Amino acid sequence: MRKQDRLLGEDCAWYNRTPDSADAGLMQCLTSDGIPLIDEHWSGWGDGEIFKIVALTRRPVSMDEMQPPRDYLEPAAWGFIKPQY
Numbered sequence: 001m002r003k004q005d006r007l008l009g010e011d012c013a014w015y016n017r018t019p020d021s022a023d024a025g026l027m028q029c030l031t032s033d034g035i036p037l038i039d040e041h042w043s044g045w046g047d048g049e050i051f052k053i054v055a056l057t058r059r060p061v062s063m064d065e066m067q068p069p070r071d072y073l074e075p076a077a078w079g080f081i082k083p084q085y
Contacts, residue, residue, distance in 0.1 A: 005029045007037045008056050 003014040012029035023044040028036045035056070042048035071077055 001027070005038065007052060010035075010037060010056060012037045 001014040001016055005012050005014065007029070010031055012031050014027060014029050016025065016027050018025040025042050027040045027042075029038040030036055037053050037056070039051040040048065041050075075082070
């Protein structure tokens with residue numbers, strides 16, 4: 001879209017995420033590594049919504065921080081039980 005912005009000290013570029021939509025859409029201002037700083041949802045049927053980040057922290061993240069808690073991966077957490085043979 002050739003439009004730039006800056007939010008909380010981070011530069012971002014605007015992208016139309018729904019380019020062929022006629023009655024609703026999403027535009028996002030993304031950092032160079034793809035983090036959305038601003039989301040603009042619009043609709044031809046009514047009011048849209050704008051979401052802006054309020055804080056951003058960049059730091060190294062370990063693999064353990066990115067994985068869900070182990071309990072979430074257990075079949076019983078999803079209502080599956082082991083068959084009894």
